[in-house]
Amino acid sequence: MIEIKGVTKYFGNNTAVQDISLNIAERENLILLGTSGCGKTTTLKMINRLIEPDSGTISISGKNIAEQNSELLRRSIGYVMQNTGLFPHYTIEQNIAVVPKLLKWDSKKTNSRIEELIEKLSLPQICLKQFPHQLSGGQQQRVGLARALVTDPPVLLMDEPFGALDNVTRASIQAEFKALEELKRKTIVMVTHYVQEAFELGDRISLMDKGIIVQTGTPKELLYNPANDFVKEFLDGQRLALEFKVTTIKDVWSYLPNGNAASDQEKINDEYSIWSTLELLKSTKNKTLRVESIHGECKTVDFTAITSAFSNYQNNNSHE
Amino acid sequence: MNEQQQTLWQFMAEQQDKLLTQTLQHVGLTFISLLIAIAIGLPLGIFIARKRSFSGSVLAIAGVLQTIPSIALLGFMIPLLGIGAKPAIVALLIYALLPIIRNTFTGITGVDNHVTEAAKALGMSKWHVLLHVELPLAMPVILAGIRTATVINVGVATLASYIAAGGLGEFIFGGISLNNSNMILAGAIPAALLAIILDALLAVIQKISFKKLRVVLYAFPIIIIVLGCFYIIPKTNTSKLTAGFTPEFMGRQDGDLGLRSVYGLKIHTTVISDAVMYKAAYAKELDVISGYSTDGRLKAFDLKIVEDDKKIFPPYYAAPIVRQSSLKKFPGLEYALNLLAGKINDSVMTDLNYKTDYLHQTPEKVAKDFLLKTGLYKASRNGNAGVVKIGSKIFGEQYILAEMYSILIKGNTDYGVETKTGLGGTKICFDALTNNQIDLYPEYTGTGLLVLLQPNKDIINQVTQDKDKTYTYVNNQFQLQFGIKWLKPIGFNNSYALMMRRKQMHELNIVTITDLKNYIDKD
Numbered sequence: 001m002i003e004i005k006g007v008t009k010y011f012g013n014n015t016a017v018q019d020i021s022l023n024i025a026e027r028e029n030l031i032l033l034g035t036s037g038c039g040k041t042t043t044l045k046m047i048n049r050l051i052e053p054d055s056g057t058i059s060i061s062g063k064n065i066a067e068q069n070s071e072l073l074r075r076s077i078g079y080v081m082q083n084t085g086l087f088p089h090y091t092i093e094q095n096i097a098v099v100p101k102l103l104k105w106d107s108k109k110t111n112s113r114i115e116e117l118i119e120k121l122s123l124p125q126i127c128l129k130q131f132p133h134q135l136s137g138g139q140q141q142r143v144g145l146a147r148a149l150v151t152d153p154p155v156l157l158m159d160e161p162f163g164a165l166d167n168v169t170r171a172s173i174q175a176e177f178k179a180l181e182e183l184k185r186k187t188i189v190m191v192t193h194y195v196q197e198a199f200e201l202g203d204r205i206s207l208m209d210k211g212i213i214v215q216t217g218t219p220k221e222l223l224y225n226p227a228n229d230f231v232k233e234f235l236d237g238q239r240l241a242l243e244f245k246v247t248t249i250k251d252v253w254s255y256l257p258n259g260n261a262a263s264d265q266e267k268i269n270d271e272y273s274i275w276s277t278l279e280l281l282k283s284t285k286n287k288t289l290r291v292e293s294i295h296g297e298c299k300t301v302d303f304t305a306i307t308s309a310f311s312n313y314q315n316n317n318s319h320e
Numbered sequence: 321m322n323e324q325q326q327t328l329w330q331f332m333a334e335q336q337d338k339l340l341t342q343t344l345q346h347v348g349l350t351f352i353s354l355l356i357a358i359a360i361g362l363p364l365g366i367f368i369a370r371k372r373s374f375s376g377s378v379l380a381i382a383g384v385l386q387t388i389p390s391i392a393l394l395g396f397m398i399p400l401l402g403i404g405a406k407p408a409i410v411a412l413l414i415y416a417l418l419p420i421i422r423n424t425f426t427g428i429t430g431v432d433n434h435v436t437e438a439a440k441a442l443g444m445s446k447w448h449v450l451l452h453v454e455l456p457l458a459m460p461v462i463l464a465g466i467r468t469a470t471v472i473n474v475g476v477a478t479l480a481s482y483i484a485a486g487g488l489g490e491f492i493f494g495g496i497s498l499n500n501s502n503m504i505l506a507g508a509i510p511a512a513l514l515a516i517i518l519d520a521l522l523a524v525i526q527k528i529s530f531k532k533l534r535v536v537l538y539a540f541p542i543i544i545i546v547l548g549c550f551y552i553i554p555k556t557n558t559s560k561l562t563a564g565f566t567p568e569f570m571g572r573q574d575g576d577l578g579l580r581s582v583y584g585l586k587i588h589t590t591v592i593s594d595a596v597m598y599k600a601a602y603a604k605e606l607d608v609i610s611g612y613s614t615d616g617r618l619k620a621f622d623l624k625i626v627e628d629d630k631k632i633f634p635p636y637y638a639a640p641i642v643r644q645s646s647l648k649k650f651p652g653l654e655y656a657l658n659l660l661a662g663k664i665n666d667s668v669m670t671d672l673n674y675k676t677d678y679l680h681q682t683p684e685k686v687a688k689d690f691l692l693k694t695g696l697y698k699a700s701r702n703g704n705a706g707v708v709k710i711g712s713k714i715f716g717e718q719y720i721l722a723e724m725y726s727i728l729i730k731g732n733t734d735y736g737v738e739t740k741t742g743l744g745g746t747k748i749c750f751d752a753l754t755n756n757q758i759d760l761y762p763e764y765t766g767t768g769l770l771v772l773l774q775p776n777k778d779i780i781n782q783v784t785q786d787k788d789k790t791y792t793y794v795n796n797q798f799q800l801q802f803g804i805k806w807l808k809p810i811g812f813n814n815s816y817a818l819m820m821r822r823k824q825m826h827e828l829n830i831v832t833i834t835d836l837k838n839y840i841d842k843d
Contacts, residue, residue, distance in 0.1 A: 072443065074442065086435075089457060
């Protein structure tokens with residue numbers, strides 16, 4: 001869907017991005033991860049031509065973006081930024097309606113689409129007539145997302161979309177974000193410097209450092225097959241949490257004890273990660289859950305069962 | 321009735337037609353120039369916000385223009401644009417430019433980068449970003465600049481009366497020349513109120529919420545244009561010749577009042593400063609001006625005096641007037657000042673004035689050369705027995721006289737001298753004298769009689785028959801009323817005179833003021 005080929009960008013004498021290549025598949029959620037100044041935001045902004053590369057090409061759906069009108073290109077790509085970038089002099093409704101207006105949608109179509117979105121993003125109806133400064137940070141970020149999604153563009157670029165939020169708000173918006181049906185149809189490129197966020201939301205992660213991509217791969221690949229010491233050390237600080245996040249019930253299925261399940265237990269499928277299963281366990285009433293495999297098998301698990309299965313799984317795979 | 325006893329309200333009621341015209345002219349001048357300044361400043365501010373490398377030089381130039389003294393700027397413009405509305409509007413717009421350019425620049429560069437980036441990322445064109453995002457967000461700052469410019473313009477517009485562009489300055493400067501406080505206040509109070517009201521109105525517009533801003537954006541230019549029109553409408557001039565008279569001349573019996581009552585002269589008249597009047601006549605912007613008979617510019621600009629066949633401009637002696645307390649304090653002063661008595665006749669004075677006004681010699685040099693030639697010059701004694709303060713009005717002749725007195729005092733006494741030259745007008749000079757700010761300045765007996773003493777008509781008719789009678793009367797009255805003494809006359813007479821270009825007088829066959837009246841009344 002998005003093809004980045006040999007792209008380089010200089011700012012004066014500094015090389016911001018050096019000869020990077022990257023293919024992003026349709027409906028993939030790719031995370032550009034790295035510390036500040038590694039070139040991840042520059043890479044993102046070159047995709048909608050907010051920054052023009054000095055060499056190399058970028059194409060979307062096979063068309064070279066350099067040959068397209070930059071304004072028309074940008075209208076077809078959703079863009080969400082850290083500081084929301086909402087227009088302080090526009091109401092929320094006007095803010096969301098910017099791109100439909102540029103595309104000359106009729107107001108009926110725009111309004112029904114806005115209604116639909118604010119419901120999906122659980123924004124209160126009343127906020128439409130309000131101005132951005134009257135909303136909370138979390139609400140503003142949702143409006144930013146609504147503005148990017150309103151014309152249902154196939155590609156969504158997100159620059160640290162949850163970066164300005166406090167931890168509690170961030171966790172809840174991330175959860176909503178993951179659950180949002182609308183986003184599952186989209187090709188998303190997201191920039192972040194939070195390792196856990198990258199692991200939580202990304203199908204694949206490109207870890208960048210000093211203008212180059214050090215490694216691109218699934219969270220599991222980065223964690224268990226790091227390309228070099230940089231990747232390993234970058235993830236070391238939060239290794240246990242990350243392992244909990246990349247390992248699913250399916251992975252540890254064979255290490256879980258068999259057992260009949262009581263029917264009143266909460267049931268989850270085996271796509272759940274260890275991390276989210278443990279989080280769910282904390283909130284269930286008798287601290288047990290029923291998990292169901294893709295083949296229809298059922299097992300009852302509790303905290304001890306999960307952690308020991310995980311530890312057995314880790315030991316048996318450590319040679320990889 | 322004595323003018324001093326008239327209240328301000330009476331004066332304003334009596335002059336309400338003039339007051340209204342002047343106020344409308346003032347508002348018109350302010351807003352026409354403001355409109356043009358916005359039309360130039362706003363795009364320029366946007367331009368330098370886009371191309372930052374130009375911002376330094378553009379703001380520096382606008383800043384330099386702002387620092388040019390206003391009367392100098394008006395003077396520069398006469399050769400280019402003549403007198404009247406055009407140069408006044410250009411001068412005002414030059415002063416209004418800086419705040420508008422600077423605030424537009426600051427306003428636009430101050431818009432949050434994230435917001436403009438978002439606008440770009442959503443696919444807005446450059447124009448769209450400017451019109452829908454940057455300008456609306458910068459508007460409070462831009463309006464603050466326009467507000468500053470408006471208040472500056474209301475103030476500077478008072479100077480427009482120097483170059484016959486009208487406005488409330490006519491009353492203000494006329495009042496200063498004529499020693500008429502009511503007239504000064506009748507101009508100054510409306511001007512101040514205008515500034516306060518406009519400032520408050522713009523402050524309200526500035527605080528209007530974004531929602532209503534759109535309405536304001538459309539209404540604002542319309543209001544400015546309408547107000548600007550005030551200035552255009554009253555401009556209807558059908559007279560063949562145009563006269564430019566100083567504010568002082570306009571209010572004097574031996575001036576415009578006498579021309580109307582004695583000659584019945586009905587000429588289209590504008591009010592103008594004597595600093596630019598001669599030049600304007602030379603540049604054919606004016607045909608008839610009220611000059612001084614000894615003025616050097618008469619010679620410099622090839623002007624000729626229109627003969628006063630009905631004798632409404634009696635000749636007056638020039639003499640130093642000194643506070644009696646100062647004469648006591650500085651015993652040698654009277655002797656030193658009287659050294660000049662009788663030494664300068666009319667043609668000598670005209671020649672001296674010509675040297676400063678046309679040959680551009682400094683008053684210091686002209687004064688020293690004259691004293692050397694007449695053997696009155698003595699080297700300075702560097703005295704330290706006290707400092708004598710000499711004042712002068714703001715025209716060439718007075719500068720020369722002040723310099724001569726300075727040299728004479730330094731050379732013949734042990735006193736030091738401080739000169740306070742260029743005091744704006746008769747009233748300012750005289751107030752400075754009575755309030756101990758200066759010890760002496762050169763004055764003219766006619767001015768002393770008609771402007772400062774203002775006796776009733778009978779006395780005026782009685783004492784203006786003869787130069788010496790006038791001198792004796794003012795000297796007695798000044799000592800009695802103000803404790804000020806007129807020393808011996810310097811010798812020359814200076815009086816008002818109507819002047820025209822020599823060539824035009826010849827062409828129109830005009831020799832006397834009666835000829836002039838007849839020419840104007842013809843058909």
